[in-house]
Amino acid sequence: MPTFLGEDDAVPCVVVVNADKQYSIWPSARDIPSGWSEAGFKGARADCLKHIAEIWPEPTK
Secondary structure, eight states: OOOTTOSOTTSEEEEEEETTOOEEEEETTSOOOTTEEEEEEEEEHHHHHHHHHHHOSSOOO
């Protein structure tokens, strides 16, 4: 299932975090949505997802 980022793991992204300390990725070419802020890591989509897995190993719901 394709995502809004597509399936290209090289898409430039930024890691974002919300007030609940939940992490996600966002395309670096787009404005970050309200309620989210940059978490200090930028890179290819695959690198951002790997970074999140390293810093947030047990996501809460």
